[in-house]
Every structure is written in structure tokens, then in C-alpha cells.
Amino acid sequence: MQASKLINNLKFKKVIPESFEDFSVSLLTQDTREVIGGSIFVAIKGAKADGHKMVQEAVKKGAAMIIAQEKLTEISVPVVYVQNTKKAMAILSSFFYETSSQALRIIGVTGTNGKTTVTHIVEAIFRNLGEKTGLIGTMYRKIDDEILKTKNTTPDIITLQRTLNKMVEKGVSTVAMEVSSIALIQGRVWGIDFDVAVFTNLTQDHLDYHKTMANYEHAKSLLFSQLGNKYTHSGDSKVAVLNIDDPVGERFEADTAAEILTYGIKKEAMIKAGNIEIHSEGTDFDLIVFGEKFHLSVKMVGLFNVYNILAAFAAAYACGVESEDIIGALEKFPGVKGRLQLITSASKVSAIVDYSHTPDGLLNALETINDFAKGKVFCVVGCGGDRDKLKRPKMAKIAVEHSDYPIFTSDNPRSENPQTIIDEMLVGVPEQVEIPTFVNRREAINFAVAMAKPKDIILIAGKGHEDYQIIGDTKHHFDDVEEAKKALYLKEQRD
Numbered sequence: 284m285q286a287s288k289l290i291n292n293l294k295f296k297k298v299i300p301e302s303f304e305d306f307s308v309s310l311l312t313q314d315t316r317e318v319i320g321g322s323i324f325v326a327i328k329g330a331k332a333d334g335h336k337m338v339q340e341a342v343k344k345g346a347a348m349i350i351a352q353e354k355l356t357e358i359s360v361p362v363v364y365v366q367n368t369k370k371a372m373a374i375l376s377s378f379f380y381e382t383s384s385q386a387l388r389i390i391g392v393t394g395t396n397g398k399t400t401v402t403h404i405v406e407a408i409f410r411n412l413g414e415k416t417g418l419i420g421t422m423y424r425k426i427d428d429e430i431l432k433t434k435n436t437t438p439d440i441i442t443l444q445r446t447l448n449k450m451v452e453k454g455v456s457t458v459a460m461e462v463s464s465i466a467l468i469q470g471r472v473w474g475i476d477f478d479v480a481v482f483t484n485l486t487q488d489h490l491d492y493h494k495t496m497a498n499y500e501h502a503k504s505l506l507f508s509q510l511g512n513k514y515t516h517s518g519d520s521k522v523a524v525l526n527i528d529d530p531v532g533e534r535f536e537a538d539t540a541a542e543i544l545t546y547g548i549k550k551e552a553m554i555k556a557g558n559i560e561i562h563s564e565g566t567d568f569d570l571i572v573f574g575e576k577f578h579l580s581v582k583m584v585g586l587f588n589v590y591n592i593l594a595a596f597a598a599a600y601a602c603g604v605e606s607e608d609i610i611g612a613l614e615k616f617p618g619v620k621g622r623l624q625l626i627t628s629a630s631k632v633s634a635i636v637d638y639s640h641t642p643d644g645l646l647n648a649l650e651t652i653n654d655f656a657k658g659k660v661f662c663v664v665g666c667g668g669d670r671d672k673l674k675r676p677k678m679a680k681i682a683v684e685h686s687d688y689p690i691f692t693s694d695n696p697r698s699e700n701p702q703t704i705i706d707e708m709l710v711g712v713p714e715q716v717e718i719p720t721f722v723n724r725r726e727a728i729n730f731a732v733a734m735a736k737p738k739d740i741i742l743i744a745g746k747g748h749e750d751y752q753i754i755g756d757t758k759h760h761f762d763d764v765e766e767a768k769k770a771l772y773l774k775e776q777r778d
């Protein structure tokens with residue numbers, strides 16, 4: 284696309300110099316590290332760095348035009364001044380990648396917990412129908428079978444539009460996408476034309492960023508207010524899928540112009556579950572869809588996963604998929620890596636690796652395990668550095684109250700001192716309770732495995748699918764599943 288045509292999509296701007304030699308735009312980027320000849324570089328003022336200070340570097344690498352919101356001097360390429368470069372980036376990327384988001388059916392999922400799980404179930408439902416699918420979230424970006432790495436749960440808008448564009452090229456028709464609260468506030472999904480927006484739940488997380496639960500809720504509500512502002516006459520109205528058992532779900536009804544589809548277990552919902560029986564290998568329940576009852580046996584364990592299944596069912600139902608087709612996929616779905624992932628061993632001690640890194644997630648994981656545990660429950664847990672500190676004493680208290688042997692350790696300490704994080708967890712524990720603590724996560728896992736007896740279960744919480752540990756600025760290889768398997772194997776040899 285020619286630069287002049289692209290920037291014409293910005294109504295309010297000042298271009299200096301006013302006339303310039305037009306060129307074909309090779310790349311639109313906000314990151315100097317990506318710039319190639321013929322790029323347009325968008326200068327963003329971020330939390331850590333300021334793109335305006337890196338413009339010379341971008342030009343040196345071949346940027347042929349700069350979009351800026353602050354005065355730049357001595358720049359040898361045309362500069363387009365706008366009020367807000369983030370907004371300009373959203374507008375330009377949507378035109379640069381043309382029709383991507385309109386050409387796809389996009390299901391956005393937001394909420395504190397369950398986004399990764401729900402998006403994976405939604406993906407499985409549409410794959411089961413023979414469609415090519417896309418998935419964007421915490422673990423990766425997936426275009427049909429191709430897996431691309433990801434830095435954030437919800438990528439920046441340019442990466443997002445680029446990814447959607449590749450999906451269209453590859454013949455993908457439906458995309459399931461996690462939409463984080465931070466992304467909503469930062470405008471990472473501005474201009475994305477969601478067809479269905481799903482709300483899972485809202486409990487404490489990310490207060491380092493949002494400061495209050497009210498701000499956090501407001502951030503999540505943006506997905507619903509962004510949905511369905513314009514009614515199309517094709518009959519495909521936008522749908523907000525809301526967990527009606529969560530008071531926040533009820534409140535979001537007022538935030539959206541879209542049609543509402545409710546799901547729940549406790550309250551009267553359009554899509555409901557009842558007669559729930561949880562066992563160690565799966566869950567049985569009745570699914571009631573507008574009064575019509577189906578019986579389901581799924582491989583996923585836990586009440587919270589029934590909510591995730593209801594959310595995914597409702598999302599697919601909102602797109603017109605038949606109940607029987609959805610159920611077929613749900614009963615086959617094996618679960619998501621690192622979410623209540625069971626590791627058994629000949630020693631009869633089992634480990635469960637779970638991505639519970641919030642108080643509510645940890646409570647749900649422990650309550651589920653307690654429901655079917657026949658021996659004692661161990662809980663190896665830590666809290667991430669440079670993230671919500673208020674989670675620390677709460678998660679510690681939950682571990683102490685809901686497991687027989689809590690053991691505190693490090694998650695991803697990042698720039699923080701790992702012992703300080705553990706000390707902040709200990710604030711949530713009564714003084715007389717002694718907790719074994721290990722800064723080294725491997726030692727904590729080995730200790731739990733050594734202590735455990737046949738029939739005991741060890742929950743290793745917080746890192747799920749992650750195959751790394753971030754200590755300082757370094758990302759070391761570390762995988763809870765690998766560690767648990769190794770420790771359990773050595774125990775078998777010893778005992």
C-alpha cells in the first residue's frame with residue numbers, strides 16, 4: 284500500500300513536509316527492532332521506553348516515515364503528527380491489513396480466570412466441524428496448525444492485525460482470542476470487529492496495574508461496550524455471552540448494545556448446568572439449553588471447568604452451531620496443557636500441575652482436588668514478581684487453609700528478591716503455623732515428592748504450561764511437569 288493512501292485514513296494530522304515522495308509501505312511497526320527499509324515507524328510513549336527517543340535509530344534502519352505525537356527535530360524522513368500515536372496505530376494497522384477482522388468470525392474472551400481454557404475449547408468445537416481455526420492467547424498464537432510465539436496474552440494491535448491477516452490468507456474462518464484487561468485499557472484491540480464477546484468471571488488480579496477492582500471491572504467492560512454498536516442487516520447480530528452467576532456479568536448487560544446470552548449454574552440462565560458429579564478423571568453433568576436437557580461426560584475436572592464449558596458452549600451456540608455438534612466436541616476435549624494436568628506414578632503419589640496464579644484460581648484448584656483426593660494434599664506455590672503484590676498473603680492463606688502440606692517457593696521472581704516475595708506471602712499465615720519455604724522451585728518440588736505417601740496428591744501451582752522461570756532478566760528453562768516427573772521417577776527408584 285502507498286504511504287499517502289494509508290495516512291489518508293487519519294482525518295486529523297499534520298504532515299511535515301506537506302509534500303513528500305510517495306513510497307510503498309513495506310511494514311508498519313512500533314518497534315525499532317523490527318524496522319526494515321520502507322517501514323512506517325509509529326513512536327509510542329510506553330511505560331518503560333519512549334519511541335520518540337528512538338526515531339533516529341528507526342530512520343537509520345530504513346524507516347521511510349514516522350508517526351509521532353511529540354515534536355521531533357532533524358528528521359530526514361516525513362513525519363506525520365497526530366494527537367495520539369496509539370490511536371493512529373490502531374487505525375493505520377486496520378487499513379494496512381485491510382479487511383482482516385471483518386473477514387473472520389472473532390470470539391473474544393475476557394475475565395480473570397478461564398480465558399485460555401475457554402478459547403481452547405472454542406477452538407476444538409470449530410475444528411471438530413472441519414473449520415480452519417485461529418487462536419490467540421497466553422500460550423501462543425495458532426494459525427490452523429502453525430504455532431507462533433507470543434509475548435503478551437493479547438498482542439499489540441499491529442501484531443494482532445498482522446496475525447489476523449495471516450489467518451485470512453491461510454483460510455481460517457473462526458478465531459478464539461483471549462482479551463486481557465490490560466490490553467483493553469491499552470487499546471490493543473481497538474477497531475477489532477468481535478462477533479461474540481465472552482465474560483468468564485472477575486476476581487482479584489492485576490491490581491498493581493489497575494489499582495482498584497472498580498478500574499479492573501471497567502477495563503473488562505470495554506470489550507462489551509466495543510461490541511455491536513452498529514446493527515448489521517445480515518441477521519448476524521453480535522452476542523455478549525455472560526456468566527450470570529457473577530454479579531459483574533449481570534452488570535455488563537448494561538454496557539453492551541449486543542444481544543445477551545447468559546450461562547450459569549446457580550441462577551436462572553439461558554444455558555445452564557445441573558446434577559454435577561466431579562471425579563478424578565472427569566465430570567458428568569446435565570446441560571440445559573433453553574429448557575432442552577442433554578447429559579454430558581467430559582474429561583475436564585472441576586466445577587470451574589463446568590463454567591468454562593458452558594462459556595464455550597454458549598459462544599459456539601451464539602454462532603449458530605447445533606447443540607449436538609458442540610457436545611460431540613466437548614466430550615472429546617482432553618483439557619489444556621498445565622491446567623489441572625495430572626501426573627501419575629508407580630509410587631502411587633500423583634502431582635497436578637495447574638496455572639492457578641490468582642487467589643480464586645488457587646482456591647478452585649484446591650477445592651477440586653480436595654473433592655476427589657484419597658490421601659493428603661500438598662500445595663507447592665509461589666507468586667510472580669513485578670505483579671500484583673496484594674495476591675501474595677491471600678494465596679498463602681488459601682494454600683494453608685485448603686491443603687494439608689503447604690510449601691512456599693518462587694514463581695517468576697523477575698526483578699524482585701525471591702525471599703522478599705515469600706516473606707510477603709507469609710504475612711497471610713498465622714505466626715504459629717510453620718511453612719517449609721524454598722527459594723529454589725526444584726527443591727520445593729523435590730521436598731514435596733519426598734514427603735508424600737501413596738495416594739497423596741501434590742498440587743504444583745502457578746506456572747502451568749510455562750517452560751521457563753524468569754529470574755532477574757534471565758529466562759531459564761524450567762518446566763513443572765518435567766520436574767514433577769523426574770522427582771516422581773527418582774522416588775520410585777528409591778522406595
Ligand SMILES: CC(=O)N[C@H]1[C@@H](OP(=O)(O)OP(=O)(O)OC[C@H]2O[C@@H](n3ccc(=O)[nH]c3=O)[C@H](O)[C@@H]2O)O[C@H](CO)[C@@H](O)[C@@H]1O[C@H](C)C(=O)N[C@@H](C)C(=O)N[C@H](CCC(=O)O)C(=O)O
Nearest residue numbers: 313314315327329330331332333334435436437439463465
Ligand atoms: C506494562 C505493559 O503492559 N507493557 C506493555 C506495553 O508496553 P509499553 O507500550 O509500555 O512499551 P515500552 O516497553 O515502554 O516501549 C515503548 C515503545 O518503545 C518501543 N521500543 C522499545 C524498545 C526498543 O528497543 N525499541 C522500541 O521501538 C516499543 O516497541 C514501544 O512501542 O505494550 C507492549 C505492546 O503492546 C506490551 O508488550 C507490554 O507488555 C509487557 C511486556 C508486559 O509485561 N505486560 C503485561 C503486564 C501484560 O500486558 N499482561 C497482560 C495480561 C496477562 C493475562 O492476565 O493473561 C497481557 O495481555 O499479556
Ligand SMILES: Nc1ncnc2c1ncn2[C@@H]1O[C@H](COP(=O)(O)OP(=O)(O)OP(=O)(O)O)[C@@H](O)[C@H]1O
Nearest residue numbers: 395396397398399400421587637638639644647648
Ligand atoms: N472459570 C474459572 N473460574 C475460576 N478459576 C479458573 C477458571 N478457569 C480456570 N481457572 C483456574 O485458573 C487457572 C488459569 O486458567 P486459564 O489459563 O484458563 O485462565 P486465564 O484467564 O487464561 O489466565 P491468564 O490471565 O493468566 O491468561 C487454571 O489453572 C485454574 O486453576
Ligand SMILES: N[C@H](CCC[C@H](N)C(=O)O)C(=O)O
Nearest residue numbers: 640666667670694695745746
Ligand atoms: N498472565 C499472568 C500470568 C502470571 C503467571 C505467573 N506464573 C507469574 O509469572 O506471575 C500475568 O502476567 O500476571
Ligand SMILES: [Mg+2]
Nearest residue numbers: 398399421461
Ligand atoms: Mg490466559
